[in-house]
Amino acid sequence: MNPKQFRLEYLARLVQGEHVGQSDLILEGLASLDAAQAKHIAFVNADKYLDQARASKAGALIVTPTLKNQLDTHNNFIVVDNPYLAFAILTHVFEKKNQHQGIESTAQIHPSAMIADSAYIGHYVVIGEHCVVGDHTIIQSHVKIDHDIEIGQHCFIDSHVTLTGDTKIGDRVRIHANTVIGGEGFGFAPYQGKWHRIAQLGSVKIGNDVRIGSNCSIDRGALDDTILEDGVIIDNLVQIAHNVKIGANTALAAKCGIAGSTTIGKNCVLAGAVGVVGHINIADNVTITGMSMVTKSISEAGSYSSGTPMLESLHWKRAAVRFKQLADVPLTQLLKRLDHIQAQIESLESTFKRK
Amino acid sequence: MNPKQFRLEYLARLVQGEHVGQSDLILEGLASLDAAQAKHIAFVNADKYLDQARASKAGALIVTPTLKNQLDTHNNFIVVDNPYLAFAILTHVFEKKNQHQGIESTAQIHPSAMIADSAYIGHYVVIGEHCVVGDHTIIQSHVKIDHDIEIGQHCFIDSHVTLTGDTKIGDRVRIHANTVIGGEGFGFAPYQGKWHRIAQLGSVKIGNDVRIGSNCSIDRGALDDTILEDGVIIDNLVQIAHNVKIGANTALAAKCGIAGSTTIGKNCVLAGAVGVVGHINIADNVTITGMSMVTKSISEAGSYSSGTPMLESLHWKRAAVRFKQLADVPLTQLLKRLDHIQAQIESLESTFKRK
Amino acid sequence: MNPKQFRLEYLARLVQGEHVGQSDLILEGLASLDAAQAKHIAFVNADKYLDQARASKAGALIVTPTLKNQLDTHNNFIVVDNPYLAFAILTHVFEKKNQHQGIESTAQIHPSAMIADSAYIGHYVVIGEHCVVGDHTIIQSHVKIDHDIEIGQHCFIDSHVTLTGDTKIGDRVRIHANTVIGGEGFGFAPYQGKWHRIAQLGSVKIGNDVRIGSNCSIDRGALDDTILEDGVIIDNLVQIAHNVKIGANTALAAKCGIAGSTTIGKNCVLAGAVGVVGHINIADNVTITGMSMVTKSISEAGSYSSGTPMLESLHWKRAAVRFKQLADVPLTQLLKRLDHIQAQIESLESTFKRK
CATH class of the missing domain: 3.40.1390.10 (MurE/MurF, N-terminal domain)
Incomplete structure (x- = not known):
């Protein structure tokens, strides 16, 4: 070669x-x-x-x-x-590019699916009813494209990806291997001590120029859709729950998890393994440092963090014990008491001198 | 349509x-x-x-x-x-339902496997020796069912799932795409500076009405089995290590990880990305808030947490530096010293006044 | 049986x-x-x-x-x-062993690929141009082996694994189901408010006796290679970013994430869900406890930790509020002030007595 x-x-x-x-x-x-x-x-x-x-x-x-x-x-x-x-x-x-076009003989494609002539469909791909695959899109081997899925032009879908839940995908989207898009959201109604499954009737809408890493899970919405706007980039092993909306050009590093119905603004950067609770809003232009736990809405652009710094383990154990004690140490009051005591002493001293 | x-x-x-x-x-x-x-x-x-x-x-x-x-x-x-x-x-x-029954022509099924007539087996599914698939169970495309696997009735197994390790699955179980059940537990004996693999001889037993999300890993036991009891519900990207036991109707949100040989009780709720160390017991009716680190057994029902709240990054840096210092600040003693000083001052003041 | x-x-x-x-x-x-x-x-x-x-x-x-x-x-x-x-x-x-040899009739193997006679290639495996599979290696069903991949002898590659990015794998390597090796690293150049993809031209090199769990993502390098040395063992759902190097016999438990271009030494142990930031070095013989956040290089062997201990949630909330306040509480200065006040009081007391 x-x-x-x-x-x-x-x-x-x-x-x-x-x-x-x-x-x-x-x-x-x-x-x-x-x-x-x-x-x-x-x-x-x-x-x-x-x-x-x-x-x-x-x-x-x-x-x-x-x-x-x-x-x-x-x-x-x-x-x-x-x-x-x-x-x-x-x-x-x-870059070495996959220059193939056409459909491998082993692909199983429903007659109602519309596959562009310039697309490539790899071995053992399964494509269901009413799907659309656009021009110059490459679908690698073993991809499962369930029914009613639409994929735009110049996309790249790597092996073992599962697309389901009526997902709609724009142009120039790249989805890496073994990722699942449109899976059923985690919705259960508790009743009489059991969990009653809520069938997830929404879908996933993915804009143009979106990039999703390998082994990600992006669930479909319960009623409305889960939405990734144009230019969103997502690393590996990321969880996007049902009804999440992620604004244009926001970046999520590996192992982030966004819980249900949360909205993240445009141009945000979430570093690795950030966790965001459900049903909150994060403004545009927010940066969140690695492994942070986001438990409430962020309304101002800026940088946010949580966690504790790494320490030698014995040092850490002492600090961790103190963290427990903090619950019963009124820190701010403590400063006030110190100030008060200081004042008392100065008063004593001055009175004393005057005598 | x-x-x-x-x-x-x-x-x-x-x-x-x-x-x-x-x-x-x-x-x-x-x-x-x-x-x-x-x-x-x-x-x-x-x-x-x-x-x-x-x-x-x-x-x-x-x-x-x-x-x-x-x-x-x-x-x-x-x-x-x-x-x-x-x-x-x-x-x-x-909900749109998969109404298919029967076996797609491309499925590879070992002659010794028993597949119910009312089951559906999708394209490119591979089913090995001595497997059983029950009535009305749907196996989507590309699923791998290794040998000696049993799956009950009315189950739904989505594409690219790997079932191995002699896993046994009850009725009405739903397993979402690209999840691996029965994979080899992470067991190694350290000896002379190297890791010696311990073949994992146990299995996975899954009860009725269990739900497992996409991209999960549930390992088989080393000797005994990994067990999920009836009604357990699990979200995406969850790790269940070998020999874990999870009690009935317990819910695990996305990205949780449970280390080896830990037992979790019934009716517990673990929020997203909770990590639980190995070889501990968690009682029934325990709730653990998101991203908590559980390093010891929990014997009482209730709600538990760890971590620190999110702060603006500069604020966080100052707090984080103080966390390090905490190791050398005897907080409770500090309060006692303050009380002692207060007493001394009051004594001084009163003596002073008496004069 | x-x-x-x-x-x-x-x-x-x-x-x-x-x-x-x-x-x-x-x-x-x-x-x-x-x-x-x-x-x-x-x-x-x-x-x-x-x-x-x-x-x-x-x-x-x-x-x-x-x-x-x-x-x-x-x-x-x-x-x-x-x-x-x-x-x-x-x-x-x-242990029950897969004793099969030979190539299943449904495997798609490019004529230029070299498969050892004693290897086993399962159903629906796809192997591309210029690949090599060594003696006694077992490739389970549905594995995708892209072009220019080399796999040594006595390896075990479980179902739905995706090998791409010119990955080279040594002997006696075990890779569990649904793992992706050689996927595109997460590299983007920001320019005028958009992310410009950097094609990843490096590869992944895996030594002998390496073990990788299920649902892992190990990305190929941007220019140079991502490297796992001999004897590295990795649990499930682990993220290894582009250009990471992991030294011989190091163990990574489930859900760890290592960001780009970080080097980890030999004989290290990272417990579950540890996160390591990019572009740092970790020395040999380092142990990091579960869920720790590693944000800077570690140059000394030893044990390291971060995070806070689990508490009953109401207790935790009080401690967490205090963590915020810590930012404005000069802890070490506070101890000095206490010492100073103590000295003042003692001085007052002694002067007082002398009178």
């Missing part, structure tokens, strides 16, 4: 950058500064990587004008304002 | 309620108060929803007698004592 | 132990002390299990010499230094 080969000049043009040095230098891949060889191009994003850059064997470097001036160890550059973005763009040039 | 249509009178009878208004009103679906149209029925469960109810375009409302008296905006009602339960019952009326 | 049957003498020899009692006693299985019957052998690992051992109906017991001397209730023993290790070894004797 021959690797992809591109000229420096060509790559510079792709990222709207300036090439410096040997314009016809042949490059076969992107690499990190440490791992790069003469056939690779690497990127430098900040002053702190200059030493690594100087020691790198990369054939060419993607840099800012300022960084370039500090690098006399290399001759070949692509000069841009935002090297990280240029790198992001070039990753697509070197 | 024609929607289901039912008369108000009929729906009222199904929930043992009284219909008020136009008995032959045709209803085509359930909806939330906000989304409901004239063809929908919605439910009102508490006074706080009265304004929403008044503004709702729903053709009919499910209410209590008291709520009905406060709603002169609508004419058609189903009056019951428990509107939420009535709603739960009616969701099943409007 | 006849159970396996072994003589006591034979089992003792397998674990290099001494048999005591009836050497030709026939044993049909391992069992826990409580569940064991006359046909079973059970193990006793510590003094605290002696009462249970005395009451056990087990036909034979695996014990240390010291424990044997305290057990006059039984006649048949295997005596070894490490009963738990002996038990671990014997589990493999009684």
Whole structure:
């Protein structure tokens, strides 16, 4: 398998950058500064990587004008304002792509389903009644697409994904392996000591340019829909309960869990393993640090946290015991008492001196 | 596809309620108060929803007698004592059901397996030696049922579920997509700096009316079995380790994890992402709030919590630094010292006055 | 199906132990002390299990010499230094094994793939271009092996596993059901309010004797590789982000999450649901207790913790409120103030007495 080969000049043009040095230098891949060889191009994003850059064997470097001036160890550059973005763009040039079109002979597709000619349907895919798969969409092997599912154009659905619950998916959506979308929400009415299942009649609506990682569970709504707006990106092992709404361009890192009927605004970032309770609202532009527990609505943009810092275990045990005691230690009152005592002493002292 | 249509009178009878208004009103679906149209029925469960109810375009409302008296905006009602339960019952009326029976031609079923005539076995299902699938049970596409698995009647097993480890499943059990039951427990004997795998010889026993969400892992026991009693309900992405026992009608919300050999009682509720350490016992009727860390047995019914509340991040950082310091601040002693100092001052003051 | 049957003498020899009692006693299985019957052998690992051992109906017991001397209730023993290790070894004797070889007729294997004759490839497995499957490796049904994947000898890959991203896997590796290895790392460059996907060009390298549980996600690197060294063991529902490196023989319990580019040393143990932030280093021989949040590098071997202990919920609420207040309570200064006040009072008292 021959690797992809591109000229420096060509790559510079792709990222709207300036090439410096040997314009016809042949490059076969992107690499990190440490791992790069003469056939690779690497990127430098900040002053702190200059030493690594100087020691790198990369054939060419993607840099800012300022960084370039500090690098006399290399001759070949692509000069841009935002090297990280240029790198992001070039990753697509070197990516191996699934170029297949058409339907593998082992796929089971209901006659009422409409599959675009330019789509690819992998082995052992099952597609039910009234489904739609758009142009240039790739459905990898073993995907289950239940009835009444619609998938837009240029989507990528990896193996073992289960799509059910009448889910509707926009364009350029990527769903990674073994994720379940449209599963039944966790709704039960307690009655006489037992749980009575509430059939979930809603659906899931996913906008354009959404990315969902592997092993995620995104449940369909009870009556209304669970909604992911355009540009939402979600990492692996994330739980989105029924009737959650997530605003455009919000990012959820791995292992987050959002309980039922919660609304999260636009442009939020939830770091790893954040848990959000049900039936609350989170404003736009909110950042929540890793493993935080969100138990009430957040109405102001900003950064929020919970938890305790990691300590050596014996130190932690002492602090943890004190945390228990805190319940019975009136901290603010304690400060007031101290102030009061201080005043009493000063009064005593001054009276005493006067005598 | 024609929607289901039912008369108000009929729906009222199904929930043992009284219909008020136009008995032959045709209803085509359930909806939330906000989304409901004239063809929908919605439910009102508490006074706080009265304004929403008044503004709702729903053709009919499910209410209590008291709520009905406060709603002169609508004419058609189903009056019951428990509107939420009535709603739960009616969701099943409007649910689209898989009516299929029989075995898809692509299913691979070992000749020794016994499949009820009324069961449905989807495409690409694989069923091994000595398995049993009961009446009216639905096995969706791509399910893997290893050897010696027994599944009762009226069960629903969604796509990509893996059943292994000689798992035995009762009646009316629902297992959602991509869940793994009976996988090998995480058992290793450390010896000379390496981990020596302990083959897991136990199984998983699941009672009747159990519900398990998507992407869950429920491991088989090391020697004895992992047990879920009747009526247990489990949300998505939950980990149940080997030899765990969960009592009847206990509910586990998404992302909970129960470590090995722990026993949880009946009628407990674990909110989202609760973690329970191994080899402990939790009594009946225990509630544990979200993201709590349970590190020791709980012998009394009640509600338990851990963690810290969410704060604005800069506020949190100051509190977190203080948490570290707590280890070296003798809080209870501090209060005693304050009391002691107070006494000393008062003594000084009184002596002083006497002079 | 006849159970396996072994003589006591034979089992003792397998674990290099001494048999005591009836050497030709026939044993049909391992069992826990409580569940064991006359046909079973059970193990006793510590003094605290002696009462249970005395009451056990087990036909034979695996014990240390010291424990044997305290057990006059039984006649048949295997005596070894490490009963738990002996038990671990014997589990493999009684384990039902998949003895199949060859390729099921429904597997889809690309002509360029190389499958060892002694390997087993289950139903509906899909294997792409240039893949390699080594001797005696078992690939269960519905596994997806994308192109350019290499799997060593004596591996076990359970159903619905997805292997992609050019993953390379050593010998004797076990990967449990529905796990995804080599999925696309979560890499996006933010630009003008949107997320720009970074194609992930790295891979995953897995050493020998690695064990990975069910429903795990192990992402491929962005440029370099994600690496699991020899002997790493991982439980269920674990997230390993792109470019993580995990040192030899490190154990990760269920629900751990390791963010991108973090390096974890050798022989570490991370208990359940530990979260580790990205771009840090954890030294060798580090233990981290359950649900801890690791936000900075750990350079010293030892045990580390975070979180707060579980409390009755009302008690917890009071402590949690105080945690918030801690931000404005200068704890260490408070102790100094107390000391200062104490000194002032003592000074006052002594001056007072002198008068």
